[in-house]
Amino acid sequence: MQPVKKVVIAGGGTAGWCAAAALSKLLGTLIDITLIESEEIGIVGVGEATIPTARTFHHFLGIDERAFLKATNATYKLGIAFENWARDGDRYIHSFGEIGKSNWMAPFHHVWMAARDKGFGGDLGDYCFELRAAEEGKFFTSDTARINYAYHFDAVLYGRFLRQLSESCGAKRIEGRIRQVRQDADTGFITALELESGEVIDGDLFIDCTGFKGLLIEETLKTGFEDWSHWLPTDRALAVQTAPSGRLDPYTRAIAHGEGWRWRIPLQNRVGNGLVYASGHLTDEAARERLLSLVDGEPLTEPRLIRYRTGRRRKIWNKNCLTVGLSSGFIEPLESTSIHLFQIAVTRLIQMFPFGGITEAVSDHYNEIARREIEKVRDFVILHYKLTQRDDTGFWRERREMSVPDSLTERLEMFREHGHAWQAADDLFRVDSWVQVLLGQRLEPQSHHAIGQLMSEAQLRQALDGLKTNIARTVEAMPTHEAFLKSYLAA
Ligand SMILES: Cc1cc2nc3c(=O)[nH]c(=O)nc-3n(C[C@H](O)[C@H](O)[C@H](O)COP(=O)(O)OP(=O)(O)OC[C@H]3O[C@@H](n4cnc5c(N)ncnc54)[C@H](O)[C@@H]3O)c2cc1C
Known part of the structure; x- marks a missing residue:
């Protein structure tokens, strides 16, 4: 057990700078952080859409929202509009909002389905504030507003913004190309990175953020890759x-x-x-x-x-190398999950940081959580393809007919037969996320919970009308997204 005092980050794309910013800001007084990047190689730089957990990450790092918005040309994001997915001409929004008011017995969509059986209730989206605001092109937030949102930003500018933060917190940046990864002959642990300039950077823990190739985790440690392209074949x-x-x-x-x-x-x-x-x-x-x-x-x-190739690295923590970002695996950006996956990976590293030394117990535990987490994301993304009704091309016909992971089959059956959706322990996506996509993709439940029958029709109408009217009134009073952004940035 060799104490971990020196962390070396290989790669300065969005993943590398997120890792450097979080580690230097939160643990910079305890550990030494060095990041190596090569401008000659460059970055992917296209990750521009996030999910609300990006705000939590920023909160941990004490990032000022206005400064971030200005520095990265960012805008607000309330969800994703899916067009032409189930059928050509279809459209639905997967919003970040809560739908209606749920009860411990059953989530709101069961109540709504009871109303729909009786011929009223309207669209499920009418009960979601964020969704209605998105449709109207409106936005508002304040210290007290209850609105769940994320951002769109310029990935290159975001990297620069995080670099500034990292360097101000003591992280050291080295420009140069890594030409060799040195390993301990007995343990296989990485001992140092040798640059083309001849400079040698040694460390105790190495974070591989070198993009798709995975210079440390794959080219050096031969960790292996689990290919998921039979489920998600875009490449x-x-x-x-x-x-x-x-x-x-x-x-x-x-x-x-x-x-x-x-x-x-x-x-x-x-x-x-x-x-x-x-x-x-x-x-x-x-x-x-x-x-x-x-x-x-x-x-x-x-x-x-x-x-790109869809799949995951078999271990994202192997020996004294942790990989985050594209080198750890990739799922196409349909639900904007990559940035989240490396921000949560870095957050988890901070929570489980092996100050006393790296052991298999810590890396195994870390790997198991990360595996479950990315598999849930994978299932959620496959769902959009599996439930298509399109048959205009071979691509879509193959997606409809493909077999899917058992974990997803179980979900599809539970929703189809009973209208049940759930958020599992390691699941990023909430019940409302699953419901919006399942219904948006035209999977109609054959039955649902009878919670709606515990109310009279008049009570049900009153409850639903009240929710709908409140949301509609609030959205009506909101500024447009553009107007809010302008005034917020000028303030
Ligand atoms: C098409 C596409 C769209 C995407 N859209 C989204 C999205 O909307 N939302 C989202 O969350 N995510 C998205 N992503 C994912 C997102 O782009 C990546 O997660 C993000 O860019 C992180 O990349 P990275 O830092 O891991 O790798 P890269 O950007 O590839 O950075 C790799 C770094 O390693 C350095 N490097 C490599 N080799 C060496 C070497 N030998 N010596 C020194 N340095 C080296 C490079 O110089 C660079 O700094 C998308 C990805 C793709 C492919």
């Missing part, structure tokens, strides 16, 4: 930035097309767009043409091709 994305156009939507758009889907992420000064596709079904050239024909603003950059 390429083309990203392009466009000039702002239309309303500043407080949500991400995920629009399905014949061989995948397309994102639209509005920032203060531009829009991020990308076409995600399966290269076995669509050529790069056809994808490029399709992307450029579909974007609604003037392109500001050339489309950039990014190749």
Whole structure:
């Protein structure tokens, strides 16, 4: 057991700088932190949409929201609008909000389904404040407002912002290319990183943030990769930035097309767009043409091709190397989960930090939590594909017909037969998230909890009308997303 005093982070993409910022801000007085990055290699830099846990991460780091919004051209995000997923022309929002008022006996959607059986109740989305605000293009927050939201931001600027924070908290940055990873001959533990300049950086714990290749975790430690591309076969994305156009939507758009889907992420000064596709079904050239024909603003950059493979590293903590970010595995950005996964990975490292020395007990425990967590995210993303009713292309027909993990089959059966959805122990997604996507993808429950029958029809109508009216009134009084952002940043 060798005490851990020196942490070396390999890679300065979003993952590397998130790790450096959190460790230096929170443990910087106890440990020494060095980050090595190579400008020549560069970063992926397209992760622009987050989920609300990003705010928790910022809160831990004491990040001022206005400073962050200004530095990264960020906007607010209340959810994701899925277009054309179950059928061409369909649209639903997976919002970050709570739907209606749930009761210990059953979540709200069971009450709503009881009303729907009787022919009233309207849309489930009418009972979700964040969803209604998103639809109306509105936003408001304050120290006391109860609104659940996330951000869209410029990933390159976010890295710079976090770099500044890290360096102000004592993290050291070294520019240079790592040419060799040195290991202890007996234990296989990493002892140092050797740069092309000849400089040698030694450490006790190494964090691999070198992107898809996983220079330490895979190329050196040969940890292994569990491939999930049979469930999630998209393997390429083309990203392009466009000039702002239309309303500043407080949500991400995920629009399905014949061989995948397309994102639209509005920032203060531009829009991020990308076409995600399966290269076995669509050529790069056809994808490029399709992307450029579909974007609604003037392109500001050339489309950039990014190749990836879906799956997870078999261990994200192996010996004295922890990997976070793209080197730890990847699930396509449909539910904006990558940044969350490495922010939670770093948070967990801080909670379980092996000050006294690295043991198998700590790495095994860490790996088990991380495995369960990413598998839940994987199931949630597969759900969107499995429940499609599209049959316009081979891509979508294969998705409908594929077998899915048992863990997801169980969920689909429970919802189809009984309307039951749940948030498991390691599950990032809340009951309302599962319900919005399951219903949005047209999975209609055959039955539901009878909680709605415990009220008379008049009581049920009154309760639902009250909730709906309150939300509609609150949303009506809110400023537009654009107006709020302007006044908030000017304040
Ligand atoms: C198409 C696409 C869209 C995405 N959209 C989202 C999204 O909306 N939301 C979300 O949460 N996530 C998203 N992601 C994921 C997100 O982009 C990544 O999680 C994020 O960019 C983190 O990347 P990274 O830091 O792990 O790797 P990278 O950005 O690849 O950084 C790797 C770093 O390692 C350094 N490096 C590599 N080799 C060496 C070497 N030999 N010597 C020195 N340095 C080296 C590089 O210089 C670089 O600094 C998306 C990913 C893709 C592919």
